[in-house]
Amino acid sequence: MLLAIKAIKANRLKTSLIILSLVFSITSIFLITSISNGVISMYSSMLKSDGDIIITQKNISDTFFSNVDIKLIEKIKTLDEVTKASALIVGASMVEELPIVAVYGVTENRFENYNLIKGAYPKENEVLLGKSIYENLDKKDEIKLSNKVFKVAGVFESSIGFENGGAVLNINDASKIFNKSASMIMINCKIDTDIEKLALKINLFNKEIEAKSTSNFVDNYNQFKIIKTSSNVISFISFCMGLLTIASILSITINQRKSEFGIKRAIGISMKKIIFQIVNEALILGVLGFFMALILSNLALFLIKNNSFLQGYVNGEISLEITIFIFFTTLTISILGSIFPALNASKTDPIVLIQGDKI
Numbered sequence: 001m002l003l004a005i006k007a008i009k010a011n012r013l014k015t016s017l018i019i020l021s022l023v024f025s026i027t028s029i030f031l032i033t034s035i036s037n038g039v040i041s042m043y044s045s046m047l048k049s050d051g052d053i054i055i056t057q058k059n060i061s062d063t064f065f066s067n068v069d070i071k072l073i074e075k076i077k078t079l080d081e082v083t084k085a086s087a088l089i090v091g092a093s094m095v096e097e098l099p100i101v102a103v104y105g106v107t108e109n110r111f112e113n114y115n116l117i118k119g120a121y122p123k124e125n126e127v128l129l130g131k132s133i134y135e136n137l138d139k140k141d142e143i144k145l146s147n148k149v150f151k152v153a154g155v156f157e158s159s160i161g162f163e164n165g166g167a168v169l170n171i172n173d174a175s176k177i178f179n180k181s182a183s184m185i186m187i188n189c190k191i192d193t194d195i196e197k198l199a200l201k202i203n204l205f206n207k208e209i210e211a212k213s214t215s216n217f218v219d220n221y222n223q224f225k226i227i228k229t230s231s232n233v234i235s236f237i238s239f240c241m242g243l244l245t246i247a248s249i250l251s252i253t254i255n256q257r258k259s260e261f262g263i264k265r266a267i268g269i270s271m272k273k274i275i276f277q278i279v280n281e282a283l284i285l286g287v288l289g290f291f292m293a294l295i296l297s298n299l300a301l302f303l304i305k306n307n308s309f310l311q312g313y314v315n316g317e318i319s320l321e322i323t324i325f326i327f328f329t330t331l332t333i334s335i336l337g338s339i340f341p342a343l344n345a346s347k348t349d350p351i352v353l354i355q356g357d358k359i
Contacts, residue, residue: 017249023289023296025241026293026329028235034316034318034322036230042315054184055187056068067180068087070181079201079202081189081190082188085188087181088183089104089175089178091177096137096144098133104166106174110186114128115158116155121154127153128156129152129156129167130163130165133165195213199211247341254342286333287330287331293330
């Protein structure tokens, strides 16, 4: 280990290049993973906050395109297992200079989900604004949504970025704007209810709907799958870039240290010890790069979270699970990036190394 540290100090330029490549690769993996997980977590938290069953239009790719007849609520309320049924319209609109703002049309029994910090819940032609969007508006008494002006009735605060940067209308106003009855219907059930059995019963009410348990809906939501897949692909590309960069720089470094390795081989130091030293050097650099990337990633996420332009829509937190996963990913990059140059150096004849021929 001491030999590895001395070697790192002796090759400061190459060491800096390896650490920089590691930091950028690891930071990109941190940010991509945490932001994609943050988006999924925010939307799933919003869905899970009120409802054991979610009803959407059958065979739709996204809730934005779903249209469910709100009159279905009256039939659902007759079921003994149901304690509450509410409806939600999900849409988006431009507001002032903000390019896109989430708009939620909700039934009156969902207003209690929004924690008021100012004013009152909206009536007809009124809107309730999330704290993030409210603070970014020039005119705070009214806003225009899809060419219709709404009076600002109140302001609410939510830990969910999508809500905190959104606008809430009563469902009748939202229905006129987005030309739909409801995007989804949320159902709360009694504690001892068989959720899957009840979902099957509700599906019999209308062949155009699809009722699923909230957990099942979240787990199989197409947009979440797309986000996760995209995140994994980009993270893998970052992993490969980091791996290639480290392997390339280490190959150059080892080539410049060929005399050192030749002398070690000539005095009887085994191939295993030479490989072990090189891998140790890479692991030390990997650990340093990891902690630097962790600090940089947390700083970047803090700035993203508090960027008023993003309104809280882009958010992410580095969980312990992500941290452990990326730590071992870093070690893998370091080991794989060093093992091939190390094997190449250890197998070369010591006379060739000392003479300075190419590895």
